[in-house]
Amino acid sequence: RASSGTPVPGAELLTAVGPEVLEISLAQFRRFEARVVAANASLSAADGGSVASRFSRQLRQSRGTLLRAWRLDVDLHGTGRVAFADFTNACRKLGGNAQARLVWDCLRKEGRTTPLEFHELAAEEAENLEGFAQVLLGSHGFNLESAWRYFDDSRQNYVTLQEFEAAARRLGFEGDARLLFRGLDSGGLGRMLRDDFLYLGKVSSQNPFGRQVTAGPLAELVMFMRREAVNVDDFVSKLGIGACQTEIAVNDLAARLTAIGFEGDALRVAARAARSSGGAHVTMEAFRALLSGEKGREFNDVG
Numbered sequence: 033r034a035s036s037g038t039p040v041p042g043a044e045l046l047t048a049v050g051p052e053v054l055e056i057s058l059a060q061f062r063r064f065e066a067r068v069v070a071a072n073a074s075l076s077a078a079d080g081g082s083v084a085s086r087f088s089r090q091l092r093q094s095r096g097t098l099l100r101a102w103r104l105d106v107d108l109h110g111t112g113r114v115a116f117a118d119f120t121n122a123c124r125k126l127g128g129n130a131q132a133r134l135v136w137d138c139l140r141k142e143g144r145t146t147p148l149e150f151h152e153l154a155a156e157e158a159e160n161l162e163g164f165a166q167v168l169l170g171s172h173g174f175n176l177e178s179a180w181r182y183f184d185d186s187r188q189n190y191v192t193l194q195e196f197e198a199a200a201r202r203l204g205f206e207g208d209a210r211l212l213f214r215g216l217d218s219g220g221l222g223r224m225l226r227d228d229f230l231y232l233g234k235v236s237s238q239n240p241f242g243r244q245v246t247a248g249p250l251a252e253l254v255m256f257m258r259r260e261a262v263n264v265d266d267f268v269s270k271l272g273i274g275a276c277q278t279e280i281a282v283n284d285l286a287a288r289l290t291a292i293g294f295e296g297d298a299l300r301v302a303a304r305a306a307r308s309s310g311g312a313h314v315t316m317e318a319f320r321a322l323l324s325g326e327k328g329r330e331f332n333d334v335g
Contacts, residue, residue: 102235110231
């Protein structure tokens with residue numbers, strides 16, 4: 033009992049063996065653990081007393097914003113999505129390995145096993161981020177390279193908070209630009225870098241290219257395709273590639289892309305498409321998959 037005489041929660045599980053020593057059996061501990069799990073299951077992730085909310089508060093206190101904590105402490109592979117095994121590893125590094133399953137189950141009441149996404153952990157910050165992403169979709173077609181050049185108009189390779197807020201306002205963003213900047217500023221030094229900005233493409237649902245492709249040759253090509261044609265089939269037809277054609281040479285594809293007005297690096301696009309096809313030629317099956325975003329990971333700006 034507490035000094036006031038009020039029973040201490042769970043005290044019925046404890047057996048006094050001395051004036052200052054309390055003992056609990058393994059069976060009693062298991063029953064207590066089961067009660068904690070059951071209590072956690074009854075709370076929604078948004079409930080302030082839930083284990084998920086406590087986890088979120090810990091992250092926010094550590095990094096200032098949940099987006100910054102998600103990127104630095106949870107999304108260890110930088111993909112924008114976190115599998116349970118990776119989530120467990122992240123919790124272990126944060127000192128809460130034993131709570132990983134409790135937090136996961138609290139966030140996933142329906143029992144889904146697909147990778148965790150940012151909006152599930154931080155609904156309010158995610159809503160703010162998606163509002164900004166919607167603005168970029170309207171102003172730059174979510175071409176983050178183009179949008180970055182707009183924000184970094186002085187070409188200093190970083191953007192300050194004041195510059196970010198001013199540019200966001202010019203684009204019509206009415207959300208909390210300061211909160212978003214603090215979340216994306218991975219270094220915490222008040223300077224957002226290009227890679228910080230491009231991380232938007234990993235966590236936003238507004239990305240029309242899928243969450244792996246936000247910049248580079250495929251992003252430019254897909255943007256061009258969307259301006260020129262309605263869908264992949266129309267675009268392939270515009271290139272003069274017949275429905276029965278199964279592959280095309282790299283130089284031929286590059287020449288056709290240039291001929292229809294693609295101003296990006298056509299040869300680089302074609303070469304990477306061939307690499308994705310596994311040979312010296314580009315298979316139309318692989319090319320269609322790349323255009324539709326099914327194999328977009330291969331077109332990152334790296335390499």
